Amino acid sequence: MGPVHGGDMSDVVIVGGGLAGLVAARRLAAEGADVTLFERRDEVGGRVRSREVDGFTLDRGFQVLFSAYPAVREELDLDALDLRTFAPGATIARPDHRSTLADPFRAPFAAIESAMNPDVTLGDKFRVLRLRRELGNADPETLLDGPEESIRDYLDRRGFSDRFVENFAAPFYGGITLDRSLSTDAGVFRYTFSMLSRGSTAVPADGMGAVPAQLADRARAAGATIETGIEVSGVEGDEGGATVEAGGETVDADAVVVATDPRSATDLTGVESIPTDALGCVTQYFSTREHRSLDTGYRIVLNASGGAPNTVAPLSTVAPEYAPDGKALLSATTLGDPDRSDEELATAVRDALVTWYPEHRFDDLELVATDRVEFAQFAQPPGFRDDLPAVDDPDGSVYLAGDYTQWSSIQGALESGQVAADAVSGEI
Numbered sequence: 001m002g003p004v005h006g007g008d009m010s011d012v013v014i015v016g017g018g019l020a021g022l023v024a025a026r027r028l029a030a031e032g033a034d035v036t037l038f039e040r041r042d043e044v045g046g047r048v049r050s051r052e053v054d055g056f057t058l059d060r061g062f063q064v065l066f067s068a069y070p071a072v073r074e075e076l077d078l079d080a081l082d083l084r085t086f087a088p089g090a091t092i093a094r095p096d097h098r099s100t101l102a103d104p105f106r107a108p109f110a111a112i113e114s115a116m117n118p119d120v121t122l123g124d125k126f127r128v129l130r131l132r133r134e135l136g137n138a139d140p141e142t143l144l145d146g147p148e149e150s151i152r153d154y155l156d157r158r159g160f161s162d163r164f165v166e167n168f169a170a171p172f173y174g175g176i177t178l179d180r181s182l183s184t185d186a187g188v189f190r191y192t193f194s195m196l197s198r199g200s201t202a203v204p205a206d207g208m209g210a211v212p213a214q215l216a217d218r219a220r221a222a223g224a225t226i227e228t229g230i231e232v233s234g235v236e237g238d239e240g241g242a243t244v245e246a247g248g249e250t251v252d253a254d255a256v257v258v259a260t261d262p263r264s265a266t267d268l269t270g271v272e273s274i275p276t277d278a279l280g281c282v283t284q285y286f287s288t289r290e291h292r293s294l295d296t297g298y299r300i301v302l303n304a305s306g307g308a309p310n311t312v313a314p315l316s317t318v319a320p321e322y323a324p325d326g327k328a329l330l331s332a333t334t335l336g337d338p339d340r341s342d343e344e345l346a347t348a349v350r351d352a353l354v355t356w357y358p359e360h361r362f363d364d365l366e367l368v369a370t371d372r373v374e375f376a377q378f379a380q381p382p383g384f385r386d387d388l389p390a391v392d393d394p395d396g397s398v399y400l401a402g403d404y405t406q407w408s409s410i411q412g413a414l415e416s417g418q419v420a421a422d423a424v425s426g427e428i
Contacts, residue, residue, distance in 0.1 A: 016265075029219060046413075053325070094355075127160055131193060140191070237256060273388065284331065
């Protein structure tokens with residue numbers, strides 16, 4: 001591959017085939033740019049990927065799609081993804097105890113059970129309904145704004161009890177933010193709570209990898225070229241364009257969008273404001289007998305006692321396609337990067353399930369795979385958005401796309417691709 005020079009159309013190179021890069025590629029190609037996307041892996045997706053192991057569909061760590069995210073509705077064909085939805089709310093578990101906390105407006109059959117839930121106060125239930133009315137109708141553009149405070153401080157200010165925080169908010173939003181201490185910026189809580197109130201929490205029937213696969217198909221249909229297995233080792237921008245060192249060759253372009261992971265983006269662009277403090281997790285996948293009922297009602301199970309795991313998800317109950325015939329698939333996610341071995345963590349999961357479900361035996365629970373995701377999200381302390389990089393912070397005709405220019409989420413990644421494409425279109 002030799003140097004590429006612009007003709008009648010502008011040449012744009014996208015570095016990175018995650019959600020942000022794929023959105024930028026499609027949008028720029030649709031506007032008439034000659035777009036080439038380089039992805040160092042053999043497949044697109046970045047942090048959102050799936051694989052098959054022994055007939056099971058395994059996502060890269062436990063991930064879900066919030067259907068109400070504005071950018072999800074703009075960029076994806078949700079019908080084509082054939083979504084499988086979790087029931088709203090959660091099952092709260094601790095030794096010899098389980099209870100249901102559900103949204104009475106969206107899960108009316110669980111309303112009575114949820115109203116009788118002893119793990120949160122009656123006042124908490126009314127506060128949740130008040131928040132639902134307030135945040136469920138708010139303009140999404142305003143949800144991330146507000147006082148500089150943590151989720152825990154926000155919940156305290158809104159009058160929620162310690163019982164609500166410890167039994168529900170810490171494990172549930174700890175799973176969303178990978179921060180059980182709830183020290184994440186409260187805007188993240190407001191945004192995700194609003195989206196949970198408006199839409200569904202789901203996975204595609206073919207796994208979360210179907211999301212970037214669809215984005216890639218749409219980018220190619222718009223005219224973008226996607227080349228996988230090619231690593232970009234250098235990016236240099238100036239006012240007249242940019243050059244990219246890709247696969248040992250030099251590529252000239254009118255503009256370059258760097259849409260890699262945060263650490264690679266920092267190395268390629270020299271932008272030091274890109275956040276690189278990582279929050280990680282470990283997700284383990286287990287097989288068991290088909291039709292074993294964990295009494296979740298299609299809900300995620302929360303560990304109210306703390307420790308490992310933070311959450312358990314009945315994946316094949318929600319999405320039967322995730323498991324082969326005769327088998328069921330569970331995922332268990334532990335926050336952080338624990339020192340314990342895969343086998344030790346698996347034992348902790350079995351022990352937790354035994355205490356939560358004393359009526360069951362789990363002798364047939366088999367570990368299928370373990371995903372240790374070192375960089376699942378970047379840290380989002382109160383006020384974090386004030387320090388995020390702008391899309392045009394790199395020198396010359398080089399732009400950034402990644403959730404680290406917005407906030408750490410699928411919404412942030414997709415929206416960053418939109419913003420980057422708009423910035424490039426305004427300059428070339």
